[in-house]
Amino acid sequence: MLRHPRDLVSRLRRAARNAAARAGSSEPSFPPRSRPRAPGVRRVLHVSHNLNLEGAPIFQHLLARGLRRRGHELHLASMADGPLRDHYRADGIR
Numbered sequence: 519m520l521r522h523p524r525d526l527v528s529r530l531r532r533a534a535r536n537a538a539a540r541a542g543s544s545e546p547s548f549p550p551r552s553r554p555r556a557p558g559v560r561r562v563l564h565v566s567h568n569l570n571l572e573g574a575p576i577f578q579h580l581l582a583r584g585l586r587r588r589g590h591e592l593h594l595a596s597m598a599d600g601p602l603r604d605h606y607r608a609d610g611i612r
Contacts, residue, residue, distance in 0.1 A: 559589050559591065561590070561593070562585055562591065563592075563593045563594075564578055564581075564582050564592065565595045566595070566597070567598070568596060568600050569599055569601065569602035569603050570602065571600070576602070579602055579606065582609070582611055593612060594606050
């Protein structure tokens with residue numbers, strides 16, 4: 519069980535190092551930042567089980583839209599596509 523978000527980060531780093539070792543590399547390679555960010559601007563990844571027009575995905579879209587309007591950089595990952603995909607794209611969230 520994860521007790522703190524740092525626990526998740528530690529597990530993800532360990533998994534990346536293990537994957538790099540299996541691939542024959544000594545260190546994992548992470549993509550560079552897409553562009554410099556202003557102070558206070560966060561890069562946020564929203565993960566959803568689907569993009570249907572229903573409860574949680576709609577709330578998540580509204581939250582993402584609000585964060586985007588405040589200048590944060592948003593990204594979206596979903597297990598299943600749906601009609602909300604077009605709404606995210608219209609709001610500049612990829």
